[in-house]
Amino acid sequence: MAAETTVRRLVDAAERLFAERGIDAVSLREINTAAGQRNSTALQYHFGDRAGLLKAVLAKHRPEIEARRHQLLDEYEARGPLPQADALRSLAAALVRPAAAKLADPDGGRDYLRVMEQLVHRVPPSLPEDGGGSIDRWRELVAPLLPEAAVRLHQRFMAIRMTYVELARRASGPPARDDRLFTSHLIDVVSAVLASEVSDETARLLAEREQRP
Amino acid sequence: MAAETTVRRLVDAAERLFAERGIDAVSLREINTAAGQRNSTALQYHFGDRAGLLKAVLAKHRPEIEARRHQLLDEYEARGPLPQADALRSLAAALVRPAAAKLADPDGGRDYLRVMEQLVHRVPPSLPEDGGGSIDRWRELVAPLLPEAAVRLHQRFMAIRMTYVELARRASGPPARDDRLFTSHLIDVVSAVLASEVSDETARLLAEREQRP
DNA sequence: CGTCAAATAAGACGATCGCCTGAAATACCG
């Protein structure tokens, strides 16, 4: 069997099993078997260990998402200044849409989302360095639109986490014929997270903190 | 050793290890050892299996949270009708505060939050039936304030998931001297999730769906 | 066609897992 197809089958089996049962809950033996390999050396040979295999799973989908997000951010920047609400929704869409497109990708897209969610929850954040960095670019573009410096960072991370949590849940269910309504509503809510303003109570606590560093 | 203290030590060890390493990623042997038991029968004897032990961990903290939330909901109902925004923030607070109080509970409160997050992500939702049902009561009180029937359910679940995800992250870090700012800001954002309105695009997709069931 | 490197197969190693059995120790109570 050609090396390329074996690698591909291993990656496909891994993304499915990582999604269904958890990255660390599935044995390398089982992945090998599910990929049609009779015994357990093919995986060792091509990927070394579990981390190498996981990296390969992510690399399979990452470039497409990065490209789409960069494109949306290009369009956002080209469009020039927008009213605050519209700007935030555009940016929320740039966060959500590229990942949400994976819901309709029959080649493991849904499994990829479920794997990503597991990584988003890891602390410290063990996501492989963003390389292309479309998320970093997104964060920089969002920053000036957010309310208060002290909570800005937190607010952005919450938006990202919510995006992956909700997409992973959607991907865990049976495939839907149409994810447009779900996606649009998720963008609405993520926009609301980004647009959420600090309450009087929060502002007061913030002021107290500044006095006592 | 008295039975009661052994049970207590097992539960404490379990909640810590469940939180740090994952409910299914820790062996019963290790929990037994961490609790000071020399060999592995005490756990079997008192709890049967992993699920029984998990139930005991949850039962240790659940009543306190349920009581606090029911109290906040009592106050909310007693206060009579409020402006929409104030009502939503009161309800968001009733969702967040009882759980957030666990951040400052030195007796495993932080570990409990991290365990809860793992359960919130399980699909199908394998949380033990709400018993007291303060969350059910919360859902009923929130419903009439939310925008569109078709997305109402989704919006409430997102608020709940976000609450536990963010609290678990906070609980994963080092204990803070003061969680009031964090909690108040989380309430702000959860309120925004609940208050988020459907965009034009979402409304249009919603209308399309109604035409084609 | 022959050769050499890449890729796959086969099997075994020690470690650890959940679970079980049977005996010793402890607590409880008439």
Add this chain to the structure above:
DNA sequence: CGGTATTTCAGGCGATCGTCTTATTTGACG
């Protein structure tokens, strides 16, 4: 104080894990 039930200890069972070593097959190329 004595007897019974509850709780803890000691150890082993089969299964499975990740990893390693060695042998066989496959494919590209002069």
